[in-house]
Amino acid sequence: xxxxxxxxxxxxxxxxxxxxxxxxxxxxxxxxxxxxxxxxxxxxxxxxxxxxxxxxxxxxxxxxxxxxxxxxxxxxxxxxxxxxxxxxxxxxxxxxxxxxxxxxxxxxxxxxxxxxxxxxxxxxxxxxxxxxxxxxxxxxxxxxxxxxxxxxxxxxxxxxxxxxxxxxxxxxxxxxxxxxxxxxxxxxxxxxxxxxxxxxxxxxxxxxxxxxxxxxxxxxxxxxxxxxxxxxxxxxxxxxxxxxxxxxxxxxxxxxxxxxxxxxxxxxxxxxxxxxxxxxxxxxxxxxxxxxxxxxxxxxxxxxxxxxxxxxxxxxxxxxxxxxxxxxxxxxxxxxxxxxxxxxxxxxxxxxxxxxxxxxxxxxxxxxxxxxxxxxxxxxxxxxxxxxxxxxxxxxxxxxxxxxxxxxxxxx
Ligand SMILES: O=P(O)(O)OC[C@H]1O[C@](O)(CO)[C@@H](O)[C@@H]1O
Numbered sequence: 001x002x003x004x005x006x007x008x009x010x011x012x013x014x015x016x017x018x019x020x021x022x023x024x025x026x027x028x029x030x031x032x033x034x035x036x037x038x039x040x041x042x043x044x045x046x047x048x049x050x051x052x053x054x055x056x057x058x059x060x061x062x063x064x065x066x067x068x069x070x071x072x073x074x075x076x077x078x079x080x081x082x083x084x085x086x087x088x089x090x091x092x093x094x095x096x097x098x099x100x101x102x103x104x105x106x107x108x109x110x111x112x113x114x115x116x117x118x119x120x121x122x123x124x125x126x127x128x129x130x131x132x133x134x135x136x137x138x139x140x141x142x143x144x145x146x147x148x149x150x151x152x153x154x155x156x157x158x159x160x161x162x163x164x165x166x167x168x169x170x171x172x173x174x175x176x177x178x179x180x181x182x183x184x185x186x187x188x189x190x191x192x193x194x195x196x197x198x199x200x201x202x203x204x205x206x207x208x209x210x211x212x213x214x215x216x217x218x219x220x221x222x223x224x225x226x227x228x229x230x231x232x233x234x235x236x237x238x239x240x241x242x243x244x245x246x247x248x249x250x251x252x253x254x255x256x257x258x259x260x261x262x263x264x265x266x267x268x269x270x271x272x273x274x275x276x277x278x279x280x281x282x283x284x285x286x287x288x289x290x291x292x293x294x295x296x297x298x299x300x301x302x303x304x305x306x307x308x309x310x311x312x313x314x315x316x317x318x319x320x321x322x323x324x325x326x327x328x329x330x331x332x333x334x335x336x337x338x339x340x341x342x343x344x345x346x347x348x349x350x351x352x353x354x355x356x357x358x359x360x361x362x363x364x365x366x367x368x369x370x371x372x373x374x375x376x377x378x379x380x381x382x383x384x385x386x387x388x389x390x391x392x393x394x395x396x397x398x399x400x401x402x403x404x405x406x407x408x409x410x411x412x
Contacts, residue, residue, distance in 0.1 A: 025351045027107040028379065036379050036401045037108040045073055045115050048267065052139045058123060062134065065122035073103050073115060081117075086126060091117065094316055109342075109350040113316035116265050125264065138264045144274060147185070147234040148281055156238065157282070157289035164288040168250055175246050176211060176373075176408070178239035183340045184375045184403045185235030207376070207392065207399070208359075208383050210410035214371050217335045217412060218252040224334035226253040229313070230260050231340025233274035240339060241278055245292045248304055255304055257333070262309045266342060275307050318346050320365050331367035338370065341377040348382050359383030359409045366411065375406040383409050 030037040049070050053063065072079060080099045081088045095114065098106040103115075119139065120126060127135030138144075147153065156178070163171050218224050226247055230240060240258075247253040261269045270278075279300075282293025299305035312326050319338075322330075330336045338347055347370070348362040362382050363370050379400050384392075392399045399405045 024349065025353060027109070028350050028352060029106065030104045030108050030111060031102070038104065040108070041073065041103055041111060041115075045112075046070055049073075049119065051143075052119065052123065055142045056123070056134075056137070056139065058134070062123050065124075069118055069122045072118075076103075077101060078103055078106060078111075078114070081121070084128075085121065087117075090311075090315075107316075107350065109318075109345060110316040112266070113314070117314070120264060138271070138273070140264050140267050144233045144268055145277070147268070148238075148277055152185070153235060153238060153281065156235070157285045158287070160242065160288040160292065172215065172246060172250070172252075173211070175239065175243045176214070179236075179243040179339070180373045180406050180408060181375065182236035182239040183231060183373065183406070184377075185232065205405050206407060207381070207388060207405050208385075208407040208409050210371070211408045213410040213412055214335070214408065215252075217369055217371075217410070218247065220251050222252075222254075222334070224253045225255045225257065225332065227257045227259060227330055227333040227336040229336065229338045229343055230258055230270045230275075231343060232266075232268040233270040233278065234268060236268075236339065237270045237274060237278045238282065241275075241282065241296055242289075242292055244305060245296050245299075248299055249295060253334070255306070256299075257306045257308055257329075259313065260307060260309050261313045262311055263314055265314050269342075272307055272309065318349050319343075320349065327367045330370075333368055335369045335371060336366070338372050339374070341374050344372050344374040345378060345380050347372060348380060350380055352379060353382045355381045355384045355389050356386055357382040360411045363411045369410070369412050371408065371410045373406075373408055375403045376400050377403050381407070383407070 028037055030041045032038060049066055053066050056062075058066075077100050078095065078098050080095065081091050085091075091114065094110070098110055098114070103111050123137070123139045124132045124134035125137065125139065126132075163174055166174070218226065226244075228240060228244060230237060244253075244256045244258065247256060258275065260275060261271050264271065279293055279297055282289050283297055284290070285293065296305060300307070308329075310326055310329075312322055338344065347366070348359070353362070359372075359382050376399065381400060392405075397404065
């Protein structure tokens with residue numbers, strides 16, 4: 001990993017120092033029985049190891065490494081990367097306070113992020129000493145591919161025809177909501193919680209909706225550059241791309257920069273290869289979807305749409321600790337849109353905040369206007385009205401983690 005990702009702050013992954021640390025609740029860990037975080041580490045991660053193992057004809061070396069990882073994440077202590085690993089120094093700094101401890105005791109966000117790094121290592125994604133037959137083979141590609149070819153995507157693409165002639169404002173709202181709810185289609189979320197995936201049938205609700213502020217920041221014909229920090233590929237990235245096309249075609253933005261992950265992460269997170277797959281899926285579709293795909297393909301060629309990546313997107317750190325080059329990048333955007341649950345946790349901090357803490361206060365450090373589009377799939381949330389919060393808390397539903405609720409929050 002590059003030197004552009006801060007290393008000196010690594011200790012903070014396990015501690016509570018840093019700017020304005022005073023009033024912060026402690027970072028979430030996974031040691032509380034029955035907690036959401038514990039379920040992810042105790043159930044979801046082991047299930048994912050087995051799914052990846054079953055999806056490829058890996059050799060003995062990869063199977064042994066997966067066995068060792070499974071033992072470590074269920075019963076063992078967190079082990080560091082091997083000294084010869086390309087990113088050993090980064091993780092040595094970020095994990096300084098975590099190695100040797102139980103996976104359940106260290107910060108949840110750190111443990112998840114490091115789990116994905118270790119899983120990639122076990123299946124040889126980074127090769128050994130720059131070599132290796134499984135180098136660069138995305139272990140999650142079969143799941144992403146199946147989703148992209150599935151009936152749900154087919155139907156969603158067909159539905160674009162009906163929207164093509166809708167008034168611009170109606171279309172804008174529909175596409176913003178499609179991008180928002182696309183975040184519920186997250187393959188990691190489905191690994192051990194099919195009952196949650198079935199929550200698609202449940203009537204969904206917005207717990208905060210600052211969409212009017214979002215559109216105010218992007219007046220038609222303005223010189224705006226919009227940064228979109230993508231989350232999942234497939235069923236989320238397709239509506240993200242359709243929204244981006246709308247921003248460009250209706251002149252809400254002159255330019256869009258789409259930020260993706262540099263390597264496979266949290267199962268279905270989008271990388272450049274996934275953007276290409278989605279664009280192909282769009283261009284090969286009939287009707288409006290195909291036209292949108294064609295426009296986006298051309299926008300890539302002219303630079304109106306640019307795809308970028310940065311090692312920080314796979315770092316176990318909050319955005320508050322982003323490196324200067326990324327800070328500069330976001331500072332230059334009219335608006336940065338962060339998609340998804342993990343980006344939200346990294347944006348506001350992975351801590352059990354009082355849910356009425358103002359979103360603007362938690363994101364004041366962010367360089368420029370920022371919007372979060374997220375379905376709620378973990379405990380962290382801020383920016384709620386007291387009455388809305390009380391109603392949710394009294395509902396008895398798992399509204400924070402089940403993906404049935406969503407939010408659009410904006411800090412101008
Ligand atoms: O794809 P998203 O929306 O970032 O969601 C990923 C989420 O999945 C989990 O890994 C498990 O639910 C969360 O910890 C994380 O926030």
